[in-house]
Amino acid sequence: MNSKIAGTGYYVPKNIVTNSDLMQYMDTTDEWIQERTGIQERRYAKKHEETTTTMACEAAKKAIADAGIDKEDIDFIVFATLSPDYYFPGCGVLLQRELGITNTGIGAIDIRNQCSGFIYAVSVADKFIKTGTYKNVLVVGAEMHSMGLDFSTRGRGVSVIFGDGAGAVVMQSEEDETKGVLTTHLHSDGSFAEELALISPGCHGGYHDEDSEKYGFVPEDIPGEILVTQAMLDNHLFYPYMNGQLVFKNAIIRFKEVIMEALQATQLEKNDIDMLIPHQANLRISQYIQKTMGLSDDKVFNNIHKYGNTTAASIPIALAEACEQGKIKKGDLVCLAAFGSGFTWGSTLIRW
Numbered sequence: 001m002n003s004k005i006a007g008t009g010y011y012v013p014k015n016i017v018t019n020s021d022l023m024q025y026m027d028t029t030d031e032w033i034q035e036r037t038g039i040q041e042r043r044y045a046k047k048h049e050e051t052t053t054t055m056a057c058e059a060a061k062k063a064i065a066d067a068g069i070d071k072e073d074i075d076f077i078v079f080a081t082l083s084p085d086y087y088f089p090g091c092g093v094l095l096q097r098e099l100g101i102t103n104t105g106i107g108a109i110d111i112r113n114q115c116s117g118f119i120y121a122v123s124v125a126d127k128f129i130k131t132g133t134y135k136n137v138l139v140v141g142a143e144m145h146s147m148g149l150d151f152s153t154r155g156r157g158v159s160v161i162f163g164d165g166a167g168a169v170v171m172q173s174e175e176d177e178t179k180g181v182l183t184t185h186l187h188s189d190g191s192f193a194e195e196l197a198l199i200s201p202g203c204h205g206g207y208h209d210e211d212s213e214k215y216g217f218v219p220e221d222i223p224g225e226i227l228v229t230q231a232m233l234d235n236h237l238f239y240p241y242m243n244g245q246l247v248f249k250n251a252i253i254r255f256k257e258v259i260m261e262a263l264q265a266t267q268l269e270k271n272d273i274d275m276l277i278p279h280q281a282n283l284r285i286s287q288y289i290q291k292t293m294g295l296s297d298d299k300v301f302n303n304i305h306k307y308g309n310t311t312a313a314s315i316p317i318a319l320a321e322a323c324e325q326g327k328i329k330k331g332d333l334v335c336l337a338a339f340g341s342g343f344t345w346g347s348t349l350i351r352w
């Protein structure tokens with residue numbers, strides 16, 4: 001038994017935020033952002049009305065319709081996000097409720113692998129299907145970054161990159177082993193954990209940081225007061241941090257490495273790839289991979305100029321758009337690959 005992608009869907013909020021729009025909050029320019037990242041605009045969800053879960057639900061409904069099944073046929077949910085509605089419980093159960101299928105009692109799991117989240121999620125679903133445990137798995141990547149970015153000039157190196165949105169696929173069992181998900185490869189290197197991270201709130205208590213005083217913890221004999229402190233707010237520690245250049249250098253190595261690993265595992269060649277959908281981290285990273293892999297423009301799908309980096313949502317949004325635009329045909333070899341916070345990275349090859 002193999003697994004295949006039977007349906008795709010995506011949702012992006014209506015609110016378009018251009019690079020020029022960001023200039024009213026921070027010292028930046030359209031030219032700087034486009035030159036370094038290729039991003040022209042991104043979408044921001046409507047506060048108080050949209051959440052990571054509601055966007056995921058819209059994408060999921062489309063993927064379920066595209067797969068030609070009913071929502072009650074879903075027998076497991078895998079939800080990848082770094083911007084969940086709640087610290088806990090995860091978005092998987094919230095999506096089950098939002099879809100109106102709590103009566104099914106199906107399992108729901110959250111994946112916390114940031115930009116690689118969707119590849120990890122596909123791999124989890126693939127294994128459940130291959131072992132015969134589930135038949136219709138809903139796999140979602142969704143993010144609402146706009147709720148917690150630093151929109152002052154202090155945060156401009158990070159904030160201009162990220163956008164909101166959701167993508168979903170329905171994965172189903174496939175009897176023909178030459179079709180569907182041919183291979184998946186997952187990796188991590190935790191020595192870079194803090195190089196792209198949102199450290200607080202958390203229970204670390206300064207354990208990983210030599211400069212733990214900035215978190216403002218209360219004395220040892222007073223219980224608690226670790227997760228959230230006033231000093232964290234005062235020191236702006238609730239915003240994501242990114243060592244951009246280090247991320248860039250590692251990304252271009254790992255992307256190529258993990259794509260080649262998938263090709264070797266299936267005894268396929270670079271030229272066999274019909275469509276590469278890289279995680280939309282930065283257009284410069286995608287262009288670098290394309291060049292070093294020797295792939296023509298029609299074999300690499302990018303939409304970062306419209307949506308920015310939507311982390312776990314970027315690959316399923318791009319995949320659904322590529323399908324919508326007729327860029328993926330039956331029999332095509334589709335490669336999905338990602339790199340991001342952790343660092344984590346991964347790839348999968350799918351015979352469509």
Ligand SMILES: CC(C)(COP(=O)(O)OP(=O)(O)OC[C@H]1O[C@@H](n2cnc3c(N)ncnc32)[C@H](O)[C@@H]1OP(=O)(O)O)[C@@H](O)C(=O)NCCC(=O)NCCS
Nearest residue numbers: 028029032036115156157160244245247248281282339340
């Ligand atoms: C983030 C990134 C675009 C920054 O580009 P960079 O060339 O590395 O830029 P730097 O961070 O060195 O900053 C260069 C200068 O631009 C400034 N700058 C940063 N963000 C800016 C912005 N939005 N607008 C204008 N200037 C900005 C910096 O303050 C710095 O100024 P200085 O030289 O006066 O100190 C780049 O490192 C990158 O793309 N990294 C990978 C990020 C990524 O893909 N993340 C997602 C991973 S999944």
